[in-house]
Amino acid sequence: MSDALTVRVDSMGDRSAHRALVARVLRIAPTAWDGVLDAYHAQIDAHATIDARLAALGELMGTHFPDAPAIAGALAVAPCPSCGERRVRARYHRNAAAPSGVMTPYTYGVCEGCGHATLLEGAADSAVYASPAYYQAQGGDGVGYPAYEGERTYREAKGDRLVQWAIGHAPEPPSAILEVGSGFGFTRRAAERLGLRTSGVDLNPAAAAAARRLYGMETFVGTLADAIAADAVRPGTQDLVVYDFVLEHLAAPVEELVLASRLLSPRGALIVRVPGIEAIELASFGSLYRSFRSDHLHVFSRASLERMLDRAGLALTAFDTGCGADLLREILDEPELRAAYTAGRGPDITACAIRRDHANSPRHHT
Numbered sequence: 534m535s536d537a538l539t540v541r542v543d544s545m546g547d548r549s550a551h552r553a554l555v556a557r558v559l560r561i562a563p564t565a566w567d568g569v570l571d572a573y574h575a576q577i578d579a580h581a582t583i584d585a586r587l588a589a590l591g592e593l594m595g596t597h598f599p600d601a602p603a604i605a606g607a608l609a610v611a612p613c614p615s616c617g618e619r620r621v622r623a624r625y626h627r628n629a630a631a632p633s634g635v636m637t638p639y640t641y642g643v644c645e646g647c648g649h650a651t652l653l654e655g656a657a658d659s660a661v662y663a664s665p666a667y668y669q670a671q672g673g674d675g676v677g678y679p680a681y682e683g684e685r686t687y688r689e690a691k692g693d694r695l696v697q698w699a700i701g702h703a704p705e706p707p708s709a710i711l712e713v714g715s716g717f718g719f720t721r722r723a724a725e726r727l728g729l730r731t732s733g734v735d736l737n738p739a740a741a742a743a744a745r746r747l748y749g750m751e752t753f754v755g756t757l758a759d760a761i762a763a764d765a766v767r768p769g770t771q772d773l774v775v776y777d778f779v780l781e782h783l784a785a786p787v788e789e790l791v792l793a794s795r796l797l798s799p800r801g802a803l804i805v806r807v808p809g810i811e812a813i814e815l816a817s818f819g820s821l822y823r824s825f826r827s828d829h830l831h832v833f834s835r836a837s838l839e840r841m842l843d844r845a846g847l848a849l850t851a852f853d854t855g856c857g858a859d860l861l862r863e864i865l866d867e868p869e870l871r872a873a874y875t876a877g878r879g880p881d882i883t884a885c886a887i888r889r890d891h892a893n894s895p896r897h898h899t
């Protein structure tokens with residue numbers, strides 16, 4: 534996932550570093566990725582269309598990674614968690630090693646109605662979120678973060694960009710922000726630097742301890758439902774409620790959004806960042822796509838996110854896609870990547886939503 538990076542690549546100058554980064558994000562052997570790219574450059578016509586280049590890479594990936602077979606077509610038993618459409622078909626499958634070393638295949642199905650991707654089998658045990666190990670290592674199944682605290686500077690900067698985006702899209706200038714899944718407090722720190730009053734909720738006691746140690750911040754340990762029950766957060770008090778790569782981990786995201794919406798002040802906005810299923814990378818990486826990992830129960834389309842927000846009484850007011858690390862830099866140039874992201878085809882979705890009943894109040898004139 535793009536938020537588990539320590540290497541920043543700002544130009545094609547350091548090609549080998551970039552290749553290592555891609556291999557790490559996709560959790561494949563660097564030599565195998567080199568092999569794919571060598572074959573790609575040997576066969577591709579420099580004037581090939583974007584679609585042709587992505588498809589050529591996709592074919593080579595399929596050849597080099599036969600352990601990721603397509604099992605397309607099988608109909609899932611459960612309906613789509615976003616739209617309720619029953620035609621969810623198995624589409625992406627990968628064998629991956631859990632931290633225990635046990636091979637744990639996982640499979641995503643895609644809804645033919647709204648495009649939402651759902652993890653059909655191979656979900657990680659959600660107990661991992663409360664474990665200190667979650668922030669110390671990453672398994673072959675993509676679960677967890679290696680060297681999380683070592684990425685502090687990078688993550689504070691990332692948090693700053695998210696909060697700036699939120700301020701820019703909120704109906705009115707916010708003063709109070711709650712982050713659900715606040716981790717070590719990197720984003721809260723960025724928000725405080727921007728003058729906001731912050732609070733945080735996180736399942737992980739070790740993360741809460743880290744936030745206290747690093748920044749002197751208090752974090753409610755538990756779920757948002759726990760925090761509300763304990764009166765640690767109150768209805769109508771938050772100008773921003775932020776979920777930064779959290780919603781995809783939850784079994785019941787709509788129920789969570791309902792709770793979050795109750796906390797919003799009359800000028801409040803919900804900010805969510807989630808992995809997207811409509812990324813151009815899918816055409817090339819398929820089952821090896823960065824956001825397919827066994828703790829991601831959901832990978833969102835624009836339509837599926839909008840539908841979930843709607844079911845929680847929220848209206849989408851802003852939608853952007855992008856990512857922290859472009860994995861296709863040897864395939865697409867910078868303007869091509871930017872154009873794809875602008876068109877909603879980046880791997881990371883950032884969205885803003887407000888309560889529909891607030892939108893109808895005189896406070897909002899748009």
Ligand SMILES: [Zn+2]
Nearest residue numbers: 613616644647
């Ligand atoms: Zn659906």
